[in-house]
Amino acid sequence: MNWQALANPARFKRLSDRLLPWFAGGAALCLAVGLYLGLVASPPDYQQGDSVRIMYVHVPAAWMAMFVYANLAVAAAASLVWRHPLADVAGRAMAPIGAAFTFLCLATGSLWGKPMWGTWWVWDARLTSVLILFFVYIAYMALNSAFDDDTRGARSSAILALVGAINLPIIKFSVDWWNTLHQPASVSRLDGPSIHASMLTPLLLMAVGFTLLFFALALVRMRAGLIERRLAALSYTRSADAGVASFR
Amino acid sequence: MSATLALLRRDLSLALRNVGETLTVLAFFVIAATLFPFGIGPEPQILARVATGIVWVVALLASLLPLERLFQSEADEGGLDQLLLAPAPLEALVLAKCAALWIGSALPLIAVSPIVATMLQLPTEAYGTLLASLLLGTPSLALLGGIGAALAVGARKGSALLALIVLPLAIPVLIFAVAAVEAQIGGLSVRPHLFLLAGFAVFWLTVAPFAMAAALRQAAS
Amino acid sequence: MTGESAAGLSGRELACMRGGRTVFAKLDFGFAPGDLVVLRGPNGAGKSSLLRVLAGLVAPAAGTLAWHGADIAEDPAGHRARLQYVGHLDALKANLTAREHLRFHAALRDMGARDVGGRDVEGHHIAHALDMFGLAKLADRPARFLSQGQKRRVALARLCVAPAALWLLDEPTNGLDAEGVACLAAAIADKREGGGIVVAATHLDFPGGQARTLTLRAAA
Numbered sequence: 164m165n166w167q168a169l170a171n172p173a174r175f176k177r178l179s180d181r182l183l184p185w186f187a188g189g190a191a192l193c194l195a196v197g198l199y200l201g202l203v204a205s206p207p208d209y210q211q212g213d214s215v216r217i218m219y220v221h222v223p224a225a226w227m228a229m230f231v232y233a234n235l236a237v238a239a240a241a242s243l244v245w246r247h248p249l250a251d252v253a254g255r256a257m258a259p260i261g262a263a264f265t266f267l268c269l270a271t272g273s274l275w276g277k278p279m280w281g282t283w284w285v286w287d288a289r290l291t292s293v294l295i296l297f298f299v300y301i302a303y304m305a306l307n308s309a310f311d312d313d314t315r316g317a318r319s320s321a322i323l324a325l326v327g328a329i330n331l332p333i334i335k336f337s338v339d340w341w342n343t344l345h346q347p348a349s350v351s352r353l354d355g356p357s358i359h360a361s362m363l364t365p366l367l368l369m370a371v372g373f374t375l376l377f378f379a380l381a382l383v384r385m386r387a388g389l390i391e392r393r394l395a396a397l398s399y400t401r402s403a404d405a406g407v408a409s410f411r
Numbered sequence: 412m413s414a415t416l417a418l419l420r421r422d423l424s425l426a427l428r429n430v431g432e433t434l435t436v437l438a439f440f441v442i443a444a445t446l447f448p449f450g451i452g453p454e455p456q457i458l459a460r461v462a463t464g465i466v467w468v469v470a471l472l473a474s475l476l477p478l479e480r481l482f483q484s485e486a487d488e489g490g491l492d493q494l495l496l497a498p499a500p501l502e503a504l505v506l507a508k509c510a511a512l513w514i515g516s517a518l519p520l521i522a523v524s525p526i527v528a529t530m531l532q533l534p535t536e537a538y539g540t541l542l543a544s545l546l547l548g549t550p551s552l553a554l555l556g557g558i559g560a561a562l563a564v565g566a567r568k569g570s571a572l573l574a575l576i577v578l579p580l581a582i583p584v585l586i587f588a589v590a591a592v593e594a595q596i597g598g599l600s601v602r603p604h605l606f607l608l609a610g611f612a613v614f615w616l617t618v619a620p621f622a623m624a625a626a627l628r629q630a631a632s
Numbered sequence: 633m634t635g636e637s638a639a640g641l642s643g644r645e646l647a648c649m650r651g652g653r654t655v656f657a658k659l660d661f662g663f664a665p666g667d668l669v670v671l672r673g674p675n676g677a678g679k680s681s682l683l684r685v686l687a688g689l690v691a692p693a694a695g696t697l698a699w700h701g702a703d704i705a706e707d708p709a710g711h712r713a714r715l716q717y718v719g720h721l722d723a724l725k726a727n728l729t730a731r732e733h734l735r736f737h738a739a740l741r742d743m744g745a746r747d748v749g750g751r752d753v754e755g756h757h758i759a760h761a762l763d764m765f766g767l768a769k770l771a772d773r774p775a776r777f778l779s780q781g782q783k784r785r786v787a788l789a790r791l792c793v794a795p796a797a798l799w800l801l802d803e804p805t806n807g808l809d810a811e812g813v814a815c816l817a818a819a820i821a822d823k824r825e826g827g828g829i830v831v832a833a834t835h836l837d838f839p840g841g842q843a844r845t846l847t848l849r850a851a852a
Binding site for chain 2: 684687690725727728742844
Binding site for chain 1: 567
């Protein structure tokens with residue numbers, strides 16, 4: 164695909180017009196079927212009972228938290244390398260969606276923790292890593308909106324997104340290590356038991372549904388962002404021949 | 412090279428002349444650490460158990476304090492443009508600023524850390540490792556803080572924003588620094604932890620100059 | 633390219649965007665060695681922005697900027713080394729003296745203490761710069777004890793401690809008294825005689841001899 168062509172706002176709008184219904188429809192379908200299979204049709208776990216069903220939201224949300232951050236990092240790199248406004252708009256559009264998935268993962272993790280461990284919060288290695296990822300999303304959004312000039316916010320937060328991207332593996336490693344140091348090994352992992360095929364189908368459907376939902380939401384937010392920029396530019400556009408009146 | 416050294420020398424002599432700022436950071440470090448006995452009680456066993464964590468967490472918070480002025484004052488006074496227009500690479504100049512920050516605020520903090528550790532009943536055999544962990548860990552904090560400070564130049568929500576940016580990224584340093592001291596107390600080898608801290612410092616030493624320079628270039632445009 | 637536009641600093645179709653709006657566009661000019669160019673125009677016409685573009689601090693949104701016909705985007709470090717910029721801020725540290733500021737600036741511009749033939753070249757340059765701007769008696773006073781005009785003189789004296797082929801001055805006479813303006817005029821005349829280019833943004837009468845004027849139009 165020609166990235167430069169896609170980066171043209173008008174072409175982006177035409178492309179997103181065509182893609183949006185497919186993303187939105189596909190997301191609705193996958194999530195509906197996935198939720199039905201996960202919450203109703205799949206068997207309860209012999210140990211955890213019905214609370215295992217939280218997994219069908221929790222685990223795909225955790226995947227999305229990382230997947231959206233990867234997209235954010237790509238947008239950040241594009242913003243810094245090509246300095247294209249569309250990449251700036253994309254970063255700003257995607258971050259709150261990623262933060263929402265991350266929060267969903269934390270909230271469902273907490274809900275799962277109560278029946279499993281008898282407490283709303285456990286410093287489980289994965290949950291802790293996701294929590295720190297959530298903090299990085301917050302920092303990104305705070306920095307992105309901290310400047311009067313949107314472009315400055317976009318560039319600054321893009322640098323942060325990349326610094327975060329190279330640091331996240333280190334954080335993950337450190338938290339895993341810290342966790343084995345402090346946690347007794349008896350705490351079972353949040354993935355639940357080994358996955359049976361009847362569980363895998365709804366899990367994958369939910370993951371695909373979340374991904375399509377992310378793309379649909381990102382497209383809507385990017386279009387809104389582009390319109391916002393156009394409006395801002397229009398409100399103080401000056402005649403194109405502003406410049407030299409005389410030079411002698 | 413001479414430009415980088417000149418900047419380091421200038422910032423150090425400024426730190427020496429504004430010694431009050433350093434003292435404020437040190438006072439914060441000591442006062443914040445002494446809050447913990449009030450919060451969790453003065454029992455020596457409990458304090459000894461959490462002393463390392465308190466010293467490190469409070470040192471981390473104290474190291475945030477001078478960051479807000481690091482590049483913001485240069486931007487406010489116009490000096491940032493002069494640094495950007497210097498023939499020397501900006502990456503080297505920002506490193507000089509971080510080095511001056513480390514010498515000017517982290518070293519004094521390390522120097523008073525034994526006092527705080529004593530008040531918190533840290534076992535005597537752990538002092539050496541605490542100092543080593545601070546010496547190896549604080550360069551990462553200064554570099555990481557430099558990134559945050561450079562990113563936040565001209566931002567509307569100064570210091571809280573800096574904390575949001577810097578603290579999550581500093582967690583690995585905190586984990587292994589505290590682990591080093593606890594390993595010492597537990598009679599285990601501290602070298603792997605200290606090597607990792609040194610590794611983090613090298614990592615940020617290679618990443619931070621480019622991130623800071625990129626952030627400052629776009630801050631000026 | 634014609635000789636006129638190739639020598640010195642030339643701009644073609646330059647445009648500048650700030651915060652999503654066009655500050656200026658389609659700007660063409662050629663500044664020749666020895667030129668003093670005065671940028672004029674009402675507030676907000678883009679004088680400071682143009683100076684920042686000329687300095688390379690801000691990348692132009694369109695068009696090219698060339699030095700002796702070579703695009704400066706190809707060699708930003710070379711461009712930085714050949715210019716000196718005095719912004720509308722003085723870039724002074726309250727606790728450093730005038731002499732310390734000049735010494736630091738000389739080092740920053742890679743003119744650090746080099747002993748050539750037994751002479752303290754740096755000290756010589758600094759003493760000359762202090763003299764040039766009437767600062768000899770104030771040389772060891774911290775900047776916080778200097779008046780607004782005296783601070784401006786220190787900022788301008790920086791121009792004389794390191795060589796540069798191009799001076800970019802943003803409202804250089806702000807806060808200066810008549811004597812200070814005369815000092816600046818003399819420094820500019822010297823620079824032009826040596827083949828330097830001086831570009832200054834101002835909305836007042838400007839010293840420094842015969843000048844060319846580039847007028848930026850106000851917002852439409």
